[in-house]
Amino acid sequence: MxxxxxxxxxxxxxxxxxxxxxxxxxxxxxxxxxxxxxxxxxxxxxxxxxxIGSSPHITISAAEKNDPVEDYLTLENKIDQQYSKVSFMTPSVSGGAFMKTNDKTQQILLRGFELDLADDIYKISDKLIDGSMMPSSDDEILLGISLAEEFDVTIGETIDILTATGEVYPAKVVGYFDLKVASINQSWIISPLAFSQNTLGLTTDQVTSLEIQIDSPFDADILATQMLGDNLSDQIRIDNWKDQNEQxxxxxxxxxxxxxxxxxxxxxxxxxxxxxxxxxxxxxxxxxxxxxxxxxxxxxxxxxxxxxxxxxxxxxxxxxxxxxxxxxxxxxxxxxxxxxxxxxxxxxxxxxxxxxxxxxxxxxxxxxxxxxxxxxxxxxxxxxxxxx
Structure with a gap:
């Protein structure tokens, strides 16, 4: 050889x-x-x-549309204990409302989070243009940069959030964010979870969804199916990003x-x-x-x-x-x-x-x-x- x-x-x-x-x-x-x-x-x-890098891979919401997820903390604990593939999870509250300032009114989407948990998913701190991401009180909010520019809102200014029932909730703007999606920057207002719950008429143990990111995004459909099989609750619906992004x-x-x-x-x-x-x-x-x-x-x-x-x-x-x-x-x-x-x-x-x-x-x-x-x-x- x-x-x-x-x-x-x-x-x-x-x-x-x-x-x-x-x-x-x-x-x-x-x-x-x-x-x-x-x-x-x-x-x-x-x-x-x-x-999907800055969005949930799996979303848990109520089985009936427009209903809240009840006793979400118990559900969170079950998920934490049973599924090791879950990397990040945050409760969220989402609902339509109106923003009013300087005699201008526009429909917005109010998004409430536990901001320290939501930051792991949405990377809000990396996309903050100005101001502070962590409000010191429940009535302090973040505006999408396009929304702030359109209304000429400055940091420290107070705006009014109007609900569909006509109630008014004052909120102080403490920062602007740019999530690189035009529709989000033009419509989202991010607030602490408690403010959104109060504004949208939810109790402290109710949210509209639990948002989850996992270690392997391509396993989202498998984990979602497993969660459904484990019957975490018969009052929830579980969606995953793969079913929503077939194209x-x-x-x-x-x-x-x-x-x-x-x-x-x-x-x-x-x-x-x-x-x-x-x-x-x-x-x-x-x-x-x-x-x-x-x-x-x-x-x-x-x-x-x-x-x-x-x-x-x-x-x-x-x-x-x-x-x-x-x-x-x-x-x-x-x-x-x-x-x-x-x-x-x-x-x-x-x-x-x-x-x-x-x-x-x-x-x-x-x-x-x-x-x-x-x-x-x-x-x-x-x-x-x-x-x-």
Whole structure:
């Protein structure tokens, strides 16, 4: 085996130009695989983050529309104790109302949270434009930035929240937020849970929903089904983001399939290219192989020569391919930019995927060398030397 390896190295070094071209061919194929795979993965992570990264994965509400969830603290405790996959959970109160200030009135959506818990899901503190996120009293609120600009509301100003029944609840504005969704910025008012409960006529043990994020977002439907099966309460409904975003999931699935198909065809082209070049090498080196066989090298050793060539070329091409692929990703993030200077698609570096791509380069190259190896095995030393 050591002899076969040394002969393979000698064959490769005697045709340096050919060796470099084959290694570059493998490298380009693997770099394209790494670039496309990482690009698609980064795009999917970005889409998921913008869609569900700052929103609940599972929402528990009352079975009857417009009814509150009763005794929500007991339900919270059950969920905490039974489901380890739950990362964050916050009670919430949502209801329509009107905002009035400076003789202007507009319909708004009043959202009440335990703000320290809601921040884990909605990342409100990261999206606060000005002011304070943690009110010092129950009647202090946060406004969406578009709503604040439209009404020309300043921090510290008091506005009125009007309910459908005509009741008026004064509230002090202590901050502005920008959740990067125009409809939210134009309509949401965020308040402490107690203020929303009082304004919308709920008791302290009632909320409109429990909002949950879990460790693995793609398991949301599985966990929701499990919760329903466990019958936490017969008065609740459990929704998950996957059922509400079927088009997004279909798009992500299509992206993954197209990425996989491109990568498969890239690998096939690499295999065919290496196999064809090594097959020609068998013809080029047939005289040397014939002489070596006449000197006592057996068929197994002659076959191993070409297998080792494929293996070595795979290692060289894989290393270069990984370097080229990472270089392409760096270049892409430097030149494909949004107006604010951020990358159009944030690249996600998955070291497992990159390692797998390098392994594929070695495996594909070794696999491609099997046919030339079998061909060299059949060479007769007498006929080769006789025919030149």
């Amino acid at each position: 050591r002899l076969a390896f040394r002969i393979a190295l000698r064959f490769l070094s005697s045709s340096k130009g050919q060796t470099v071209l084959i290694a570059l061919g493998i490298a380009i194929g693997i770099s394209v695989q790494i670039f496309i795979g990482s690009l698609i993965e980064g795009l999917q992570i970005s889409l998921l983050d913008s869609t 997004l999931l279909s798009g992500l699935s299509g992206q993954s399939t197209s990425s996989l198909m491109i990568q498969v065809f890239v690998v096939i082209s690499v295999v065919l290219g290496i196999a064809s070049v090594l097959a020609i090498t068998v013809l080029q080196k047939s005289r040397q192989i014939g002489i070596l066989k006449a000197m006592g090298i057996n068929d197994k050793t002659s076959s191993l020569v070409f297998l080792f060539q494929g293996f070595i070329l795979g290692i060289l091409g894989g290393i270069l391919g990984i370097l080229f692929g990472l270089g392409l990703l760096v270049v892409f993030t430097k030149f494909a930019l949004n107006p604010d200077g951020t990358p159009v698609v944030p690249i996600f570096i998955n070291m497992k995927f990159i390692g797998l791509s390098g392994f594929i380069a070695v495996a594909a190259s070794t696999l491609a060398s099997i046919i030339p190896a079998l061909k060299s095995r059949k060479l007769s030393p007498i006929e080769v030397i006789k025919n030149g």
